[in-house]
Amino acid sequence: MMYLTQANDLDHSATLTQAMTKKASLPVAGVYNPLSAKIAKDQGFQALYLSGAALSASLALPDLGVMTADELIYAVRGILRASNLPLIVDCDTGYGEILNLMTLSQALDSMGVAAIQIEDQVMPKKCGHLNDKRLISVEDMCRKIVACKTSAKKTLVCARTDAGQLSINEAIKRAIAYRKAGADIIFVEALRTISDMQMVREKVEGPLLANMTEFGVTPETSMEEWEQLGFELVIYPVSSLRVAAATMKDFYKSLLESGSASQFKEKMMTRAELYEVIDYQHYEELDKTIVKSTVPAAD
Known part of the structure; x- marks a missing residue:
């Protein structure tokens, strides 16, 4: 791990x-x-x-x-x-x-x-x-x-x-x-x-x-x-920080103006994608007593 x-x-x-x-x-x-x-x-x-x-x-x-x-x-x-x-x-x-x-x-x-x-x-x-x-x-x-x-x-x-x-x-x-x-x-x-x-x-x-x-x-x-x-x-x-900062700026502005995050949903990592990046399931496997979580189906 x-x-x-x-x-x-x-x-x-x-x-x-x-x-x-x-x-x-x-x-x-x-x-x-x-x-x-x-x-x-x-x-x-x-x-x-x-x-x-x-x-x-x-x-x-x-x-x-x-x-x-x-x-x-x-x-x-x-x-x-x-x-x-x-x-x-x-x-x-x-x-x-x-x-x-x-x-x-x-x-x-x-x-x-x-x-x-x-x-x-x-x-x-x-x-x-x-x-x-x-x-x-x-x-x-x-x-x-x-x-x-x-x-x-x-x-x-x-x-x-x-x-x-x-x-x-x-x-x-x-x-x-x-x-x-x-x-x-x-x-x-x-x-x-x-x-x-x-x-x-x-x-x-x-x-x-x-x-x-x-x-x-x-x-x-x-x-x-x-x-x-x-x-x-x-x-x-x-470069990556500039991209991330610009995207966050646009997202926060949009969230306040529209009251919803849905406009940026296609630009987001899904829950499953983020869990894959951070090796979520591997951490769970370190302790067999933890019940393996199930990711909700995408909308």
């Missing part, structure tokens, strides 16, 4: 490393809670990404570094329990200084996450597709990478740079330095043109992560195009 399975029974870092050796780019589903993680797994995704922006938004908080490390760890635990898939965890700037980052990376490593992502912004940080981001020095970021590598036994380190706002050359310079410091995956945030994407691939060795977020500065690029560009991982960090 998934709930009784330890997430770190599998070496998710090794699984993700193996996936990055394949020719095809790997689509990575952005998730923000256990239910979204389980649905993504059921639909066939092989890896997941927990975005700080998505998790913050799910808590009705802005992506400005106000979420706590405890809130992040709680979310990670539930997502790993529900999916048991390789999970890349966005740790923003590390939730403090070096010792804080080492404590967090050690905790996430012990939980079995596949990769820890850290970025080179100054706190309070901002969404990578906004303006006026402030950066720490290359040296300080390299120290953070070394700290993660030192404190985590298996977990990969994904280093994100937001230096693209200065120039693509500065972003590439930092990316190369972060790779030399020990980063396993490089993430150059907010790439603005296909030319920039090509330059990053030409200049930076090793696995690259692409951020295919919506409503940002990066042009819409298909999985096939990312594959041709040579990016190993492609994340969709906030």
Whole structure:
């Protein structure tokens, strides 16, 4: 039973490393809670990404570094329990200084996450597709990478740079330095043109992560195009949350105006479908004394 399975029974870092050796780019589903993680797994995704922006938004908080490390760890635990898939965890700037980052990376490593992502912004940080981001020095970021590598036994380190706002050359310079410091995956945030994407691939060795977020500065690029560009991982960090939030907004508005939920019934999961996602019957089977429930017939 998934709930009784330890997430770190599998070496998710090794699984993700193996996936990055394949020719095809790997689509990575952005998730923000256990239910979204389980649905993504059921639909066939092989890896997941927990975005700080998505998790913050799910808590009705802005992506400005106000979420706590405890809130992040709680979310990670539930997502790993529900999916048991390789999970890349966005740790923003590390939730403090070096010792804080080492404590967090050690905790996430012990939980079995596949990769820890850290970025080179100054706190309070901002969404990578906004303006006026402030950066720490290359040296300080390299120290953070070394700290993660030192404190985590298996977990990969994904280093994100937001230096693209200065120039693509500065972003590439930092990316190369972060790779030399020990980063396993490089993430150059907010790439603005296909030319920039090509330059990053030409200049930076090793696995690259692409951020295919919506409503940002990066042009819409298909999985096939990312594959041709040579990016190993492609994340969709906030897409599912945006879809869910927009649907909930329309539903609540309609419910107040019409006094009925029937207009959205066709868009809902049925009771049986939801029970299948959450493994309802399997939980009942854990205790043979529980009478197996019967789902009412659909209307």
